[in-house]
Amino acid sequence: MNWLIVxxxxxxxxxxxxxxxxxxxxxxxxxxxxxxxxLNDLLGDDYWxxxxxxxxxxxxxxxxxIWPAIPE
Numbered sequence: 001m002n003w004l005i006v007x008x009x010x011x012x013x014x015x016x017x018x019x020x021x022x023x024x025x026x027x028x029x030x031x032x033x034x035x036x037x038x039l040n041d042l043l044g045d046d047y048w049x050x051x052x053x054x055x056x057x058x059x060x061x062x063x064x065x066i067w068p069a070i071p072e
Contacts, residue, residue: 002040003065004058011036017054026051031065 006014006028018025026048028036042048043055 003037003061004040004055005061006036006038006058010058013054017051029067032068035061037061037065
């Protein structure tokens, strides 16, 4: 899987795009290093076509994300 970096400002833009739809919400996830990332695979899916221009503007996350542990 490939991931894209979402900055704080870009996350606000993502929230704005999400607000336009009732049937879909793309969300960035935070890694243990504090980076917000979103799945690059959404670019290949027509369901997410309204997000493609936004996603194309993001930088690639060059690492494998490590997710915070889920509390038990």
